[in-house]
Amino acid sequence: xxMNYFPDEVLEHVFNFLxxxxxxxxxSMVCKSWYRVERFSREKVFIGNCYAIDPERLIxxxxxxxxxxxxxKPHFADFNLVPPDWGGFVYPWIExxxxxxxxxxxxxxxxxxxxxESLELLSRSFVSFxxxxxxxxxxxxxxxxxxxxxxxxxxxxxxxQENEIEDRRGHWLxxxxxxxxxxxxxxxxxxxxxxxxxxxxxxxxxxxxxRSLRLNHVVPLDTLxxxxxxxxxxxxxxxxxxxxxxxxxxxxxxxxxxxxxTSIRSLSGFLEVAPCCLPAIxxxxxxxTSLNLSYAxxxxxxxxxxxxxxxxxxxxxxxxxxxxxxxxxxxxSTCKELQELRVFPSDLYGVGNAAVTEEGLVAISAGxxxxxSVLYFCQQVTNAALITVAKNCPNxxxxxxCTLNPTIADPVTMQPLDEGFGAIVQSCKxxxxxxxxxxxxxxxxxxxxxxxxxxxxxxxxxxxxxxxGMLYVLNGCRKLxxxxxxxxxxxxxxxxxxxxxxxxxxxxxxxxxxxxxGACKTIAKKMPRLNVExxxxxxxxETSPDDRHRVEKMYLYRSLVGHRRDAPDFxxxx
Amino acid sequence: MDMSPEVSSYPEESELELGLGLSLGCxxxxxxxxxxxxxxxxxxxKDFRSGFPGKSSAAAVGGVSGTKRGADCVGPPEVGSASSxxxxxxxxWPPIRTYRMNSLVNxxxxxxxxxxxxxxxxxxxxxxxxxxxxxxxxxxxxxGDREKGHSGFVKVNMDGLPIGRxxxxxxxxxxxxxxxxxxxxxxxxxxxxCSIRGDKEQQTQPxxxxxxxxxxxxxxxDKEGDWMLVxxxxxxxxxxxxxxxxxxxxxxxxxxxxxFQENNERKKGKPI
Numbered sequence: 003x004x005m006n007y008f009p010d011e012v013l014e015h016v017f018n019f020l021x022x023x024x025x026x027x028x029x030s031m032v033c034k035s036w037y038r039v040e041r042f043s044r045e046k047v048f049i050g051n052c053y054a055i056d057p058e059r060l061i062x063x064x065x066x067x068x069x070x071x072x073x074x075k076p077h078f079a080d081f082n083l084v085p086p087d088w089g090g091f092v093y094p095w096i097e098x099x100x101x102x103x104x105x106x107x108x109x110x111x112x113x114x115x116x117x118x119e120s121l122e123l124l125s126r127s128f129v130s131f132x133x134x135x136x137x138x139x140x141x142x143x144x145x146x147x148x149x150x151x152x153x154x155x156x157x158x159x160x161x162x163q164e165n166e167i168e169d170r171r172g173h174w175l176x177x178x179x180x181x182x183x184x185x186x187x188x189x190x191x192x193x194x195x196x197x198x199x200x201x202x203x204x205x206x207x208x209x210x211x212x213r214s215l216r217l218n219h220v221v222p223l224d225t226l227x228x229x230x231x232x233x234x235x236x237x238x239x240x241x242x243x244x245x246x247x248x249x250x251x252x253x254x255x256x257x258x259x260x261x262x263x264t265s266i267r268s269l270s271g272f273l274e275v276a277p278c279c280l281p282a283i284x285x286x287x288x289x290x291t292s293l294n295l296s297y298a299x300x301x302x303x304x305x306x307x308x309x310x311x312x313x314x315x316x317x318x319x320x321x322x323x324x325x326x327x328x329x330x331x332x333x334x335s336t337c338k339e340l341q342e343l344r345v346f347p348s349d350l351y352g353v354g355n356a357a358v359t360e361e362g363l364v365a366i367s368a369g370x371x372x373x374x375s376v377l378y379f380c381q382q383v384t385n386a387a388l389i390t391v392a393k394n395c396p397n398x399x400x401x402x403x404c405t406l407n408p409t410i411a412d413p414v415t416m417q418p419l420d421e422g423f424g425a426i427v428q429s430c431k432x433x434x435x436x437x438x439x440x441x442x443x444x445x446x447x448x449x450x451x452x453x454x455x456x457x458x459x460x461x462x463x464x465x466x467x468x469x470x471g472m473l474y475v476l477n478g479c480r481k482l483x484x485x486x487x488x489x490x491x492x493x494x495x496x497x498x499x500x501x502x503x504x505x506x507x508x509x510x511x512x513x514x515x516x517x518x519x520g521a522c523k524t525i526a527k528k529m530p531r532l533n534v535e536x537x538x539x540x541x542x543x544e545t546s547p548d549d550r551h552r553v554e555k556m557y558l559y560r561s562l563v564g565h566r567r568d569a570p571d572f573x574x575x576x
Numbered sequence: 577m578d579m580s581p582e583v584s585s586y587p588e589e590s591e592l593e594l595g596l597g598l599s600l601g602c603x604x605x606x607x608x609x610x611x612x613x614x615x616x617x618x619x620x621x622k623d624f625r626s627g628f629p630g631k632s633s634a635a636a637v638g639g640v641s642g643t644k645r646g647a648d649c650v651g652p653p654e655v656g657s658a659s660s661x662x663x664x665x666x667x668x669w670p671p672i673r674t675y676r677m678n679s680l681v682n683x684x685x686x687x688x689x690x691x692x693x694x695x696x697x698x699x700x701x702x703x704x705x706x707x708x709x710x711x712x713x714x715x716x717x718x719x720g721d722r723e724k725g726h727s728g729f730v731k732v733n734m735d736g737l738p739i740g741r742x743x744x745x746x747x748x749x750x751x752x753x754x755x756x757x758x759x760x761x762x763x764x765x766x767x768x769x770c771s772i773r774g775d776k777e778q779q780t781q782p783x784x785x786x787x788x789x790x791x792x793x794x795x796x797x798d799k800e801g802d803w804m805l806v807x808x809x810x811x812x813x814x815x816x817x818x819x820x821x822x823x824x825x826x827x828x829x830x831x832x833x834x835x836f837q838e839n840n841e842r843k844k845g846k847p848i
Contacts (some may be wrong), residue, residue, distance in 0.1 A: 165675070299684070379670060
């Protein structure tokens with residue numbers, strides 16, 4: 003009641019201290035005046051599903067938006083489950099923001115289709131544009147990057163992570179004018195083509211505030227050496243090629259330059275590497291908090307281990323499974339500050355050579371008390387191991403375990419892995435994200451429904467036995483936002499049991515399950531604020547589809563703006 | 577030179593196929609209903625429609641739809657224990673981002689090329705490696721046609737060899753690099769065929785597969801089912817229309833394309 007007597011400026015000032023979207027969303031619900039003040043002062047907006055709302059409505063609610071984060075395709079698009087041209091185009095958003103006079107400064111996109119036209123429009127329209135972050139996007143070429151470089155006069159950040167970018171062998175890097183000195187972060191590690199090295203060196207030299215630089219694989223070691231000499235203030239470095247004659251003058255110069263780079267806390271890249279050169283970076287390792295060698299298959303097991311022994315302050319480690327269980331043991335005894343570990347498979351066509359097993363994970367869980375986030379690809383896992391991990395690490399926020407064989411049982415007991423994952427959800431009361439794999443029955447879902455109270459995202463594949471599995475989850479996990487299921491025997495009974503639930507979630511994906519067209523239609527009919535999309539890749543429902551037909555891929559999500567108008571032919575919105 | 581007798585028909589389904597991977601070889605996945613020889617095959621919908629792992633113990637994996645998806649499967653299946661009996665080479669599994677998978681494949685290829693270089697001149701030189709590796713930037717043809725977000729794996733068979741291979745076309749930016757890789761794959765690594773190329777030490781090889789000067793020539797089957805000579809159309813167009821590749825005996829390739837006919841006649845006399 004008292005708060006109504008505060009002038010708006012005071013409220014706004016107070017709200018400025020709220021940085022999380024959740025907090026700001028919460029305050030906007032308190033009363034009308036708070037809603038009003040909050041919406042006019044909101045500068046950063048996060049949209050988890052670009053089809054949940056349209057740009058016009060967004061901008062009319064938040065007219066002063068300066069920073070926009072958008073996510074497009076469903077998560078399983080990462081694994082080739084969503085056909086190309088499904089959607090997620092950013093152009094309409096940029097067009098709308100231009101038309102409505104938004105002063106855009108930051109754009110962060112994930113799994114969206116970004117065309118060169120969008121980048122050009124973006125670069126020409128927003129005078130104070132500062133930051134472009136693209137993660138797992140596609141649809142653009144280096145021509146679009148050239149437009150950004152040429153036209154965004156105050157660009158601070160250009161961060162390209164794991165995008166599919168067509169390289170037109172242009173000179174996009176040379177498009178940064180000589181007057182550009184504002185860059186703080188430049189990441190082009192995912193680019194496949196050549197860059198002009200001299201241009202790169204000059205750019206780095208004149209951007210005195212450059213903190214983060216990630217190079218692609220064509221940038222050789224001697225350029226790296228020169229760059230480090232010019233940018234000793236770097237905090238985050240992604241090396242390109244790290245190959246040279248170890249006895250050379252260049253390598254000596256590199257070592258000297260590294261001595262002066264006392265601020266580096268994060269290291270990645272090494273897209274090509276000659277292991278004999280690696281000792282040059284040991285001095286950097288002492289202060290590293292983040293290390294990503296998951297794109298460096300050239301570093302073998304023993305070199306990895308030698309390197310890691312120097313990294314006592316590591317908090318985040320992304321690595322390939324060549325490290326082996328023994329190597330993970332070294333991590334466990336060295337990296338006591340470790341919070342996040344990701345172990346990726348290096349051998350996609352493996353013939354059973356167990357690079358890492360559950361032993362490695364158990365060792366980490368025992369040695370790293372601060373561990374809260376794990377992504378682990380392994381050949382096998384046992385219930386006993388998972389139970390031990392659960393006991394050692396009650397603080398997991400994210401736990402994703404992927405057995406390379408998706409339905410492998412516990413190799414010791416030949417039992418399903420229900421008990422193991424059950425122990426994880428029971429012990430980790432703050433668990434927000436979980437991915438399961440291995441042989442799993444409905445039992446594991448019973449556990450999840452019972453214990454995973456904070457769970458927001460669940461990924462399921464080849465698991466469960468009956469509709470009960472899915473029902474346990476839908477009934478139990480109150481905070482569930484995203485549920486994605488592939489190749490599991492859940493059908494209409496589970497899907498239709500509580501359709502109101504889906505409005506409390508961001509999205510539901512089901513592919514290769516047992517749901518029928520009729521059930522999907524039922525949901526669409528009863529829930530106008532849900533879009534129910536069927537992806538039909540041609541072999542199913544051509545003429546007069548039967549409601550009893552199984553639906554191969556269904557994606558449903560809540561939306562304030564009804565059916566999307568850009569769906570391709572193979573997407574049918576019911 | 578002794579060539580094994582040519583297989584006259586193309587019994588696709590029973591051929592072993594090896595993907596371009598970090599480790600070659602095929603485990604003996606004893607999935608229900610698979611004849612032994614098929615362990616390396618791309619899996620399609622036909623293999624999977626028999627139910628779910630929760631219900632039945634062995635082979636069955638949940639349905640994967642359509643042969644279209646077959647192209648997205650990468651590499652041969654892993655060895656699985658007989659009781660799980662499930663191949664991991666299903667679309668969407670293992671859940672690794674396409675970008676990461678493609679990177680691994682490309683890096684593996686570069687590493688293999690590096691090893692070959694080592695064999696050649698005994699030295700590992702940084703510069704040579706960067707020259708040899710695939711430069712995706714040097715796409716001199718109309719790259720706009722290239723399909724994005726698609727894994728681009730196609731089968732490659734060679735006349736006379738029962739074992740086929742698979743390559744990811746997205747890892748190449750032009751015909752020359754593709755031909756080089758195929759030449760390495762088929763002419764260096766197989767022991768049943770002696771190297772057709774005389775001189776291994778040359779860094780810049782004439783492209784035997786593309787110019788009709790060797791006993792073999794590279795052909796492809798397009799979307800319409802026609803067999804064409806590789807190299808006639810812009811690279812991007814080729815990518816969007818190629819279904820599979822075949823290294824064909826030059827003598828068989830008569831009449832594939834008018835331009836080729838001439839070449840064949842000119843070079844007939846060249847010793848092999």
